[in-house]
Amino acid sequence: MTTVSGTALHAGEATITILDPRDGSVAGTVCEAGPAEVEQAVAASRRAQAGWAQRDAAERGGFLHAAADALQAGAAELAALNARETGRPEDQALEGVLAGASTLRQYAELAPVHRGHSLLGGRLAADYTVAEPRGVAALLTPWNDPVAVAAGLLGAALATGNTVLHKPSERCPQLGQRLGDMLGAVLPPDVLITLTGGPAVGEALTGLPGIDVYAHVGSSATGARIARAAAERGAHVVRENGGNDPLLVDDGVDPVWAAGQAALGAFANSGQICTSVERIYVHRAVADAFCEALVAEARQRNAGALLGPLVDDRLRREVHRQVDEAIAAGAVAAEGGALPEGPGSYYPATVLLGCTESMAVMQEETFGPVAPVRVVDSFEEGLELAAAGRYGLAATVLTADMEHAQRAIAALDVGTVKVNAVFGGAPGGSAQPRRDSGHGFGYGPELLDEFVQVKVVHLGLPGGATR
Structure with missing residues (x-):
């Protein structure tokens, strides 16, 4: 009252x-x-x-x-x-x-x-x-x-x-x-x-x-x-x-470290963070090792029951709808992707491989522990895809190339660009989100x-x- x-x-x-x-x-x-x-x-x-x-x-x-x-x-x-x-x-x-x-x-x-x-x-x-x-x-x-x-x-x-x-x-x-x-x-x-x-x-x-x-x-x-x-x-x-924050993984980075960053960004608070990693573009040169390590990160969280539930079943149904649609369109659930049995609104850490831009998981805010991955042939291709879309909240770039970092900062029309860390930053920073x-x-x-x-x-x- x-x-x-x-x-x-x-x-x-x-x-x-x-x-x-x-x-x-x-x-x-x-x-x-x-x-x-x-x-x-x-x-x-x-x-x-x-x-x-x-x-x-x-x-x-x-x-x-x-x-x-x-x-x-x-x-x-x-x-x-x-x-x-x-x-x-x-x-x-x-x-x-x-x-x-x-x-x-x-x-x-x-x-x-x-x-x-x-x-x-x-x-x-x-x-x-x-x-x-x-x-x-x-x-x-x-x-x-x-x-x-x-x-x-x-x-x-x-x-x-x-x-x-x-x-x-x-x-x-x-x-x-x-x-x-x-x-x-x-x-x-x-x-x-x-x-x-x-x-x-x-x-x-x-x-x-x-x-x-x-x-x-x-x-x-x-x-x-x-x-x-x-x-x-x-x-x-x-x-x-809302946001549909991209993570761009460049050639030349440690793929296991990059997978740890991706998992932190996608699975923290069960993916229920405004600046969660929502879509991943990984350079083909490190893609196999990265994907293997990312699947291991998700599997560890699921085996240890380390994720809390989603806020309610309404959100869980929406997350699962996007995952189901992606799988029906050709994505592969390398880990997770199935509704768990039992009470509550839990959803597993999920890694989707072979994703394309036509899928909702790559276009919309999923707000769940889902890591959709697309392999790209070059940094330029990944940056172009990461910069696309109607949202402009945040983006992360993992790279050892300073030129690539500077080009990403200039090209990404978002309120916050993070280089080599999915979370963090100095206190007092204040960003202006863009577009939707x-x-x-x-x-x-x-x-x-x-x-x-x-x-x-x-x-x-x-x-x-x-x-």
Whole structure:
């Protein structure tokens, strides 16, 4: 139940029942926010925004530090909820919660130093810019790393003086509501309001006036609908959406090492990461050894039951549909590719060989532990294929050739290019996804700029004054 100004509002009659993807048991049931509740939440957030924006940035940063403390104190509880609702192994879920607390602290420290610019004007005048909060921010966050992603958007929005309406994914609504309770308890009233529910709640948020900025992390189809609705109302949008991230394996690299990188990229979190490796192009000179090692990596994970389940059976059916269609079109499942027996929504680490660009596993986001492989005759052929498609989130190149690395960086029209590592990078990096993968900075210091609008000030002398 959503709370506004300490009063529980009447929720809609619809409910969401969550099944534990590990065994299919009922993990909980929550009420969806009804249309009236969403409307009242928007109004309450609007009323609270002016007072929140008037606080000094350092004071807002202090509240964010308190929110990080609350998150750390409740980390074990949130990790257990994450495991129960999404199936993510509890140790990995705990890492995500602690990363969220760290992110809140980063934005707490960035808040007072988020500065404008002085401009060069007349010698007796002052010209500068002021960053002002956009107003009310609606944040729609995903289930695959629910606390860390939400904390980043919440931290940036609150640090810059916006109030927040947070709609967590309907696949982890209990976690989302508990997160809102923990953080809301240390923030002023109505600065953060959590609304649980599915697509109907998201549609209600995008259909109401009074929201100034939308931030969405999720599917490209949903992101596009939000962007269209926001454009009609003049609201700003930042979104990180789907990806079909390629991995290009060049001649001259150690094929066993490259296979380890490919397996990490394709199978981590059971393939449920926005920047997972979704398609692989391997040079023919190292293809045999690479494929043999990749199959061994997948087989080891399957034999040791090292993968957690997919979030639910709906996603598992979609992953298996893409695998089945690829096999029917000529791909070979060298490992995995079959639905396991037993409870839960598990899916094996799967390696598909002989894939072609006509297959959905090479064109769409699979979001499961599937590694589709295509052998190419040259680096140039692989790069051309890797650069194609409608997504532009990230790409990885494994090469010992510096020229090839530089050419790939220039040719790949994506927000993030990784050379010789599928994951990692310096803290604070902030990328802009391209095309169907989204728009705007989704994290890092630059995310603060997405939640503000800039005012230019010219301060001159009064008429007749000479000094």
